[in-house]
Amino acid sequence: MSTPHVLLVRLAGPLQSWGTGSHFGVRRDTHTRPTKSGVIGLCAAALGLDRSEKLGELARIRFGVRADRPGTPVLDYHTVGHGTYPLRPRDLITDHRRAKAVAASLDAATGPAFGHHELAGWYGAPKYIETDATSGVLVSKQLSRNAMITERWYLADAAFVAGLQHPDPTVLTEIATALETPRQLLWLGRKSCPPTGTLAGPLLHATIEDAFARTALLPDEGADDEETTAAGGPPCPVAWIEAPPGTPGALRVNDQPISFDSETRSHAPRYEKRLRITISDANNPWEGVLP
DSSP: OOOOEEEEEEEEEEEEOOOSSOTTSSEEOOOSSOOHHHHHHHHHHHHTOOTTSOOGGGGGOEEEEEEEEOOEEEEEEEEESOEEEEOOHHHHHTOHHHHHHHHHHHHHHHOHHHHTSTTTTTOOOOSSEEEOTTTOOEEEEEEEEOOEEEEEEEEEEEEEEEEEEESOHHHHHHHHHHHHSOSSOOOSSSTTOOOOSOOEEEEESSOHHHHHHHBOOOTTOOOOSGGGBSTTSSBOOEEEEEEOTTOTTOEEEEEEEEEOOTTTOEEEEEEEEEEEOOOOSOBOTTTTTOO
């Protein structure tokens, strides 16, 4: 059996957020590290795949991620949607029932010349208009609503290296090219989290375990807690690497993407093992290419 190939991908930025189960709820969580679903989705976006398209060879990728700098969890507290809103034609055009009611009420005040205009059933001013005391603009109480409070968690100043293993190097080469010239915008889990610097690292003839052990930490991004160094030696970051079912110590996670379609979005379980990586060869593939 030939040795597989691995593409290393740099995942670093001011903020990252890799949700595992919150979807679009009031509380949006983040995993402690990039998920396979999130990284495969990032690659699919770079390749220009539509959400409804099949993942193809992306579904065959074996996944691993190394935490060069785990980052700090931070909470962003949101208050959304409270108060009144300025009048907008769109609010009336998209709500024909309100527009027709307004047209009918205007008949009594202005006469049939306005109320029976050919566009009066679709465009007119809503009821209960008043001047906002702060801004001085006209607003309608009909367009006010209660506030929605949400909590959104992020990882601040985190840096990871993902390993994508596939038997066909041409598949990984295509992904690497797409990551540097993406067809769609790329995000580190959530749309408010753009990546920084170079994403695509080297393509190695190795397994994920060997690739992580042969590649140095990202520049100035080694974690500095006591567990990351071994007896005064080089840093030993933590990695989570996909493993076959039944592997001793492997844990089940539910982030194997099947479909990203909004109506048929689904994931399957897979297994991964947590390892300490001893980096023996300080090869730095990103040296000289990062900003």
